[in-house]
Amino acid sequence: MFLTHLSLKNYRNYESETIEFANNVNIILGENAQGKTNMMEAIYVLAMAKSHRTTNDKDLIRWDEDYAKIEGKAMKKMGRYRLNLLFQKKEKKRNATILNSSD
Ligand SMILES: Nc1ncnc2c1ncn2[C@@H]1O[C@H](COP(=O)(O)OP(=O)(O)OP(=O)(O)O)[C@@H](O)[C@H]1O
Ligand SMILES: [Mg+2]
Secondary structure, eight states: OOEEEEEEETTTTEEEEEEEEEESSSOOOOTSSSSHHHHHHHHHHHHHHHHHOOOGOOOOOOOTSEEEEEEEEEEEEEEEEEEEEEETOOOOSEEEEEEEOOO
């Protein structure tokens, strides 16, 4: 599976960010505490529906916000998929959807 697109809303230190990945190697560069590890964590969370860094989903939500959203577009042999994950402070359960997509 190849992740072509990642969109973060209120995820850790990201207020709103969209990343389009290149076809080959992608290099994530940035100063300390800019959010490189957070971005990698978001990809893991999108794949596993849980973090490897915390057992508390609320840690993933940007401080002072009520929810965090991760959206991804992925390409597999069989086609394209849209992956969505929503974490809400007031909800214990995560909300996840995987949709077949034509774009
Ligand atoms: N829930 C949150 N809301 C807002 N900011 C957060 C949240 N969780 C973590 N942060 C912030 O994210 C930043 C750290 O991001 P991250 O660990 O991804 O940085 P990094 O680019 O990997 O840094 P380094 O080069 O030191 O590894 C810190 O400033 C931290 O305070
Ligand atoms: Mg780091």
